[in-house]
Amino acid sequence: MSMQRCDVAIVGGGIVGAAIALGLLRQGVDVQLFDRDPPMPATDANDYDLRVYALSIASQRYLQSIGVWDAIVAERACAYAQMRVWETEPGDALKFDAAEARAAALGHIVEGRVIQRQLWRALPPENVHHDCAVESLQVDADGARLRLGDGREVAARLVIAADSARSPLRTQQGIEVSGQRYAHTAVVCHVRTGEPHRHTAYQRFLPTGPLAFLPLADGRSSIVWSSIEAEQLLAMDDWTFRLSLDEAIQHALGPILECTERVSFPLQLQNALEYVKPRFALAGDAAHVVHPLAGQGLNLGLGDAAELVDVITAARAVRRDIGSLRVLARYQRARRAEVNEMIAVTDGLYRAYRVQLPGWDWLRQRGLLAVNAIAPLRQLLVRRACGL
Numbered sequence: 174m175s176m177q178r179c180d181v182a183i184v185g186g187g188i189v190g191a192a193i194a195l196g197l198l199r200q201g202v203d204v205q206l207f208d209r210d211p212p213m214p215a216t217d218a219n220d221y222d223l224r225v226y227a228l229s230i231a232s233q234r235y236l237q238s239i240g241v242w243d244a245i246v247a248e249r250a251c252a253y254a255q256m257r258v259w260e261t262e263p264g265d266a267l268k269f270d271a272a273e274a275r276a277a278a279l280g281h282i283v284e285g286r287v288i289q290r291q292l293w294r295a296l297p298p299e300n301v302h303h304d305c306a307v308e309s310l311q312v313d314a315d316g317a318r319l320r321l322g323d324g325r326e327v328a329a330r331l332v333i334a335a336d337s338a339r340s341p342l343r344t345q346q347g348i349e350v351s352g353q354r355y356a357h358t359a360v361v362c363h364v365r366t367g368e369p370h371r372h373t374a375y376q377r378f379l380p381t382g383p384l385a386f387l388p389l390a391d392g393r394s395s396i397v398w399s400s401i402e403a404e405q406l407l408a409m410d411d412w413t414f415r416l417s418l419d420e421a422i423q424h425a426l427g428p429i430l431e432c433t434e435r436v437s438f439p440l441q442l443q444n445a446l447e448y449v450k451p452r453f454a455l456a457g458d459a460a461h462v463v464h465p466l467a468g469q470g471l472n473l474g475l476g477d478a479a480e481l482v483d484v485i486t487a488a489r490a491v492r493r494d495i496g497s498l499r500v501l502a503r504y505q506r507a508r509r510a511e512v513n514e515m516i517a518v519t520d521g522l523y524r525a526y527r528v529q530l531p532g533w534d535w536l537r538q539r540g541l542l543a544v545n546a547i548a549p550l551r552q553l554l555v556r557r558a559c560g561l
């Protein structure tokens with residue numbers, strides 16, 4: 174069987190892998206993308222994906238730069254201009270406003286399937302291989318060689334693995350991870366509420382875990398309820414669940430009128446000890462997984478995409494080997510700093526709200542009120558949350 178050759182082979186056609194592939198293709202790089210799943214089936218307009226993401230302004234800019242943002246918004250997205258975060262009293266909520274970041278919106282809530290579909294639509298079919306699991310990777314001084322499930326082989330100067338948190342290629346390359354399984358499991362569903370969402374994202378920190386309401390384009394809200402009591406939440410009948418949800422969000426959006434099926438996701442913290450090796454780079458969840466309480470996992474992955482495209486384009490411009498460790502180290506340095514900062518925030522918040530010491534909840538509440546009262550600090554937090 175003949176060997177296929179390319180400059181960059183990307184393993185994993187999730188949002189991150191597809192966003193890297195499109196970014197590199199736009200720069201004229203010879204890329205092949207491999208995903209083990211079949212192409213996404215067409216869905217009808219009323220069928221909302223339960224996986225939705227809060228995309229930051231930085232992610233929006235990257236998707237704009239590779240030419241898919243307008244199509245994503247045209248298909249379906251909901252801009253949100255405000256955010257309310259509280260622990261005990263909705264009236265004491267920490268308030269973030271897009272105007273403070275001098276932006277029209279803090280970000281957009283978008284279904285995973287919409288982003289994925291528009292990325293795949295923009296990729297030329299000759300560069301994408303569906304139903305194509307990558308089985309192994311061999312690296313030597315001259316190049317990298319992938320073996321596919323159907324026995325074919327692909328030679329590349331650089332292999333990028335965006336093949337999920339479990340990343341078989343990361344394991345094969347002997348890269349270890351640090352982290353832990355969180356006590357929370359996320360329960361996700363969409364709800365119709367008595368009051369309109371007013372393009373606002375709501376988050377309450379409960380003793381059992383954070384509960385977020387994210388606005389959807391059709392007026393409903395998407396729920397991410399990370400809880401130590403997820404099993405009980407999943408076992409409740411519809412009526413009891415809706416009442417519990419309304420109580421948990423302290424009636425901020427009126428009664429919960431309707432609720433879709435509930436799905437759940439176990440949560441973890443995971444960070445690869447190395448993001449790069451000669452001729453090999455990790456991106457997206459394959460490199461790092463954070464708690465979704467700040468809605469930043471995919472934003473970090475799209476940050477990886479933007480940085481990788483920059484680093485590879487710059488190396489090509491001066492005829493450097495794009496698979497060399499020297500070139501890839503720049504990517505690792507830049508991303509490690511941002512990921513570590515995000516881990517400190519998300520893991521720190523997870524821990525701060527797990528502590529149940531006398532007086533601790535009072536301290537946390539004072540902290541939120543203090544941030545609310547200091548406009549420059551609030552503005553700084555808004556700009557960081559938007560990825561600006």
Ligand SMILES: Cc1cc2nc3c(=O)[nH]c(=O)nc-3n(C[C@H](O)[C@H](O)[C@H](O)COP(=O)(O)OP(=O)(O)OC[C@H]3O[C@@H](n4cnc5c(N)ncnc54)[C@H](O)[C@@H]3O)c2cc1C
Nearest residue numbers: 185187188189209227307336337457458468469470471472
């Ligand atoms: C409840 C919850 C809420 C979240 N909310 C947000 C949010 O609001 N904002 C945000 O930014 N992030 C959020 N995240 C994080 C986000 O879901 C992930 O960071 C993101 O989906 C990771 O995308 P990825 O492309 O790296 O990986 P994946 O989506 O896991 O894609 C990996 C791809 O690799 C393919 N693959 C795997 N193995 C192979 C192989 N051997 N050969 C070929 N292909 C292979 C798979 O088929 C898949 O397509 C949330 C996460 C959870 C759990």
